[in-house]
Amino acid sequence: MIIALLLLAYAALLAVAGPYVVRRARWVERAPRSGIIAWQVLSLAFIGSLVMGGLALSVPDLRVGTDLAELLQACLVALRAQYATPGGAVIGISGVGLALLVLLRCGWRVAVTLWRAIADRRRHLAALRLLARQDGRLGAVVLDHAVPAAYCLPGLRQRIVLTSGALAVLSDEQLQAVLAHERAHLRARHDLVAAFAAGLTSAFPRLRLFTAIRDETARLMELAADDSAARSTHRLVAAEALLNVASQQNPAGAFAAGGSGTGDRVRRLISGVTPFGRMRLAITGGATAALLAVPLAIFAGPAATLLDTACCPTGPFAPSHVQVCQAMPTVRNCPPN
Numbered sequence: 001m002i003i004a005l006l007l008l009a010y011a012a013l014l015a016v017a018g019p020y021v022v023r024r025a026r027w028v029e030r031a032p033r034s035g036i037i038a039w040q041v042l043s044l045a046f047i048g049s050l051v052m053g054g055l056a057l058s059v060p061d062l063r064v065g066t067d068l069a070e071l072l073q074a075c076l077v078a079l080r081a082q083y084a085t086p087g088g089a090v091i092g093i094s095g096v097g098l099a100l101l102v103l104l105r106c107g108w109r110v111a112v113t114l115w116r117a118i119a120d121r122r123r124h125l126a127a128l129r130l131l132a133r134q135d136g137r138l139g140a141v142v143l144d145h146a147v148p149a150a151y152c153l154p155g156l157r158q159r160i161v162l163t164s165g166a167l168a169v170l171s172d173e174q175l176q177a178v179l180a181h182e183r184a185h186l187r188a189r190h191d192l193v194a195a196f197a198a199g200l201t202s203a204f205p206r207l208r209l210f211t212a213i214r215d216e217t218a219r220l221m222e223l224a225a226d227d228s229a230a231r232s233t234h235r236l237v238a239a240e241a242l243l244n245v246a247s248q249q250n251p252a253g254a255f256a257a258g259g260s261g262t263g264d265r266v267r268r269l270i271s272g273v274t275p276f277g278r279m280r281l282a283i284t285g286g287a288t289a290a291l292l293a294v295p296l297a298i299f300a301g302p303a304a305t306l307l308d309t310a311c312c313p314t315g316p317f318a319p320s321h322v323q324v325c326q327a328m329p330t331v332r333n334c335p336p337n
């Protein structure tokens with residue numbers, strides 16, 4: 001019970017403190033890719049703590065050795081003690097229910113979000129087949145439209161889309177920066193990360209933790225793509241390119257080069273950022289791993305118990321109560337010799 005309460009308290013701590021940490025972290029400006037990973041791990045740590053907390057509620061607190069007789073005795077006594085009373089049974093079943101509910105709801109909402117994004121992109125691709133033309137030199141499709149816009153459609157049939165308006169205003173170097181930005185989105189499979197973050201937000205709509213993670217993840221994915229564009233050309237070229245396609249809105253299921261937040265991104269590119277060195281990357285990586293390691297370490301005891309409990313002999317090969325009593329006369333409810 002103490003382990004379950006510790007895990008649930010850890011989940012509550014992440015839910016309360018997480019949004020402040022996510023929204024106020026400044027180090028992610030210098031290492032957006034590490035930030036994306038850290039915030040997804042934070043999501044997993046919260047969900048994992050809830051699930052493990054539920055499982056810990058349902059598993060008796062066993063302390064067993066390797067001896068078969070001792071294991072049998074521990075299984076019988078602990079399971080009987082856990083589920084003998086109405087209160088113990090309610091707590092145990094509630095724990096399993098909580099773990100299953102969290103897992104199923106998260107899995108379902110992420111799958112639905114992913115499916116909707118795929119459907120949006122499929123409709124978009126169908127329209128592009130009618131309206132746009134392939135440009136083999138650019139590795140993109142070109143849509144005749146006056147508004148300067150550049151975006152990508154991720155997935156198995158990924159496409160980079162440029163409007164004729166964008167081609168008219170972008171210089172060759174700026175065009176290279178825009179293409180590098182979009183290729184970075186496609187290469188890193190930002191569509192999967194976005195679906196994961198958005199799906200969890202819809203699974204827990206009242207939790208500010210997931211709203212903050214979804215918004216910050218979207219922003220950091222743009223910063224990471226901007227950094228790729230800056231590396232392929234120059235940060236000032238990338239900033240100019242962004243300004244030239246800043247007026248566009250992000251189509252559903254796509255990743256645009258411009259769109260909301262472009263002003264801050266341009267300022268960041270102009271002022272320049274010093275990327276993290278190996279030492280700082282290692283420190284943030286360690287801190288990120290610790291987010292998950294804490295609940296896993298707390299749960300290690302009940303997990304071992306769970307595995308041991310699953311080894312309790314059942315079915316036709318299970319020992320009868322009389323056989324157990326013969327082997328272990330100290331088990332409760334055994335008739336006196």
Ligand SMILES: [Zn+2]
Pocket residue numbers: 181185221222225255256257258
């Ligand atoms: Zn982008």
